[in-house]
Amino acid sequence: MKRLLLLLLSTILLVGILGACSSEKKTNSSSKDGEMKITWFDGTWETPVPEPGSEGVKKINEKFGVSFEPQYIPFDLYTDKLAVKMASGDIPDVIGDELAGANFVKWAKQGAFLPLNDYINEFENFKAIPDSVWDAVSVDGNKYAIPLYFPASGGKKPVIRKDWLDKLGLEMPTNFEELVEVAIAFATEDPDGNGKDDTVGLGLAKGMVYDPSFGTYWSSTWYHKNEEGQLIPGQISEGNKEKITALHELHKGGALDKDWSVKPYNDVFKDFYAGKVGIWYEQPGAGKGADFASLWKISPDAEIAALPAFEAPDGSQGFVAGGGYYRMWMLSAKLKEDPEKVKKILEMMDYMAKYIPAEEQTPDNEYFDWTMGGEGKGYTMEDGVAKNTDEFSKYAPIAYFNQKQGGWIEGEKSMLDYEVQSQEPEAKEFNKIMVDMLLDSNFYINPVGRIHSTVYNEKIDELNEYATNELSKMVVGQRPISEWDQFVEEYLAKGGKDVITDVNNQLKEEKVEGEWVHSK
Numbered sequence: 001m002k003r004l005l006l007l008l009l010s011t012i013l014l015v016g017i018l019g020a021c022s023s024e025k026k027t028n029s030s031s032k033d034g035e036m037k038i039t040w041f042d043g044t045w046e047t048p049v050p051e052p053g054s055e056g057v058k059k060i061n062e063k064f065g066v067s068f069e070p071q072y073i074p075f076d077l078y079t080d081k082l083a084v085k086m087a088s089g090d091i092p093d094v095i096g097d098e099l100a101g102a103n104f105v106k107w108a109k110q111g112a113f114l115p116l117n118d119y120i121n122e123f124e125n126f127k128a129i130p131d132s133v134w135d136a137v138s139v140d141g142n143k144y145a146i147p148l149y150f151p152a153s154g155g156k157k158p159v160i161r162k163d164w165l166d167k168l169g170l171e172m173p174t175n176f177e178e179l180v181e182v183a184i185a186f187a188t189e190d191p192d193g194n195g196k197d198d199t200v201g202l203g204l205a206k207g208m209v210y211d212p213s214f215g216t217y218w219s220s221t222w223y224h225k226n227e228e229g230q231l232i233p234g235q236i237s238e239g240n241k242e243k244i245t246a247l248h249e250l251h252k253g254g255a256l257d258k259d260w261s262v263k264p265y266n267d268v269f270k271d272f273y274a275g276k277v278g279i280w281y282e283q284p285g286a287g288k289g290a291d292f293a294s295l296w297k298i299s300p301d302a303e304i305a306a307l308p309a310f311e312a313p314d315g316s317q318g319f320v321a322g323g324g325y326y327r328m329w330m331l332s333a334k335l336k337e338d339p340e341k342v343k344k345i346l347e348m349m350d351y352m353a354k355y356i357p358a359e360e361q362t363p364d365n366e367y368f369d370w371t372m373g374g375e376g377k378g379y380t381m382e383d384g385v386a387k388n389t390d391e392f393s394k395y396a397p398i399a400y401f402n403q404k405q406g407g408w409i410e411g412e413k414s415m416l417d418y419e420v421q422s423q424e425p426e427a428k429e430f431n432k433i434m435v436d437m438l439l440d441s442n443f444y445i446n447p448v449g450r451i452h453s454t455v456y457n458e459k460i461d462e463l464n465e466y467a468t469n470e471l472s473k474m475v476v477g478q479r480p481i482s483e484w485d486q487f488v489e490e491y492l493a494k495g496g497k498d499v500i501t502d503v504n505n506q507l508k509e510e511k512v513e514g515e516w517v518h519s520k
Helices: 002-022 055-064 075-088 102-109 124-128 131-136 162-167 176-188 238-252 265-273 292-298 333-337 339-352 366-371 413-421 425-438 454-476 481-510
Strands: 036-044 066-074 094-097 146-149 157-161 200-202 277-282 304-306 325-331 379-382 385-388 442-445 515-518
Touching: 036 075, 036 339, 055 066, 055 339, 066 075, 075 094, 075 102, 102 325, 102 454, 124 339, 131 146, 157 162, 157 425, 162 304, 176 200, 176 238, 176 277, 238 454, 238 481, 265 277, 265 292, 292 425, 304 425, 325 339, 333 339, 385 413, 413 425, 454 481
Parallel strands: 036 066, 036 094, 200 277
Antiparallel strands: 094 325, 146 325, 157 277, 157 304, 379 385, 442 515
16 A cells, blocks of 8 residues: 555656756756765665765766766665655656666656667667667667666576486486476485485475476477467466476475475575475576585585476477666656756766676776776675675775676677676586576577566556466476466456557567577
């Protein structure tokens, strides 16, 4: 109720705000000392929260000749604070958010943000942003945000205990039939050799997290088509029916944790690192995989392998791509009459988005050292790897922008940096295993992530909840899989048909289709 009231307040007041903005003849670019003032409102995961009067801000002011006035809010409080800020009439020059959701679309349509189409080609780092990502932050053909890079090939992917496969004389599963055989064996044939019936074949958490799709064909993404040739959500596809059937067999065969339907995914992580789960999920990243030290302490012979995507009946093979960005910045519409300030803001964003390979992230690199706040202040070098200090956000200019090194580059090869950036040998080994697999994989770009459907935004959460509940019942046998067609009809009647119609109409209008890309 609190959030609803905030959103209503935002909608009512924003109309008046925008009218006032449009009547302004010229935006005042200068602060009282004659420097260009830039106000900035954004969320952060940094601890401590970056402060407006820090050494990092002083460096930014000196570098760009501005009076930079940032206000950062912890992301767990940011959504409500942003709604209040948008409703207050005091809209900053730059507004940040995590992803382009319903509020972004609403505010863009109301005219709160400045279209950036005429500016972005002037800046080198923005040229490498893929069309699929620009589409995600565009409304009615206008680019309303500058997205920040995040590997589309990253995210949680399946991993498997290869030492368990070897001990039981099993091969890496390549389809659901083989997966069922392997997972049941992991749960029933004592792969850890302790003489106890205490292992789980496939890790699964409540809400069926993480999605055990093992490839795009079986996922919840919009890949399949109905008889009318419309793309449909994966929950009601034949591929998902095959997956749910396999999960039901795993449940009957004792390969799933008996409490999986109520178990938080963090608890499954703990079980995996405790050597009790044979197939689970993890993602590459600097330092990711360090937790395997606890697994190897318990099981010194443990060996982890990446589990590649299965080949689908239609011949496709690969994973669903991530959105390709995480976090974005919008510029206030009031800057329409101040192109000088717009260019200065984009210059700052562009400068901070430069990609520096891991092997060059050293004090000898002037750009790296400056953005990170200087060796001994914002970071220290430990075994050749830069590590943030506890006061990183006080000294590092990049803490007010990307909050990490790495910008838009061709392909996803920046993931190779994870191995270099990881100090722990377990993390280095894990990242090499995962990245080698991912860089040799195909990825499907979900077309629905490139459009903004109001009907989809209004109905999809309720539909997802309904589908998850009914499919979970099928897995545990509370609802027979023979009722699949009935489940699909129920899904369509609850609003799924309207969503499918609106989504496909927009896809056709905007000439957007699903497409496969190779990670490299």
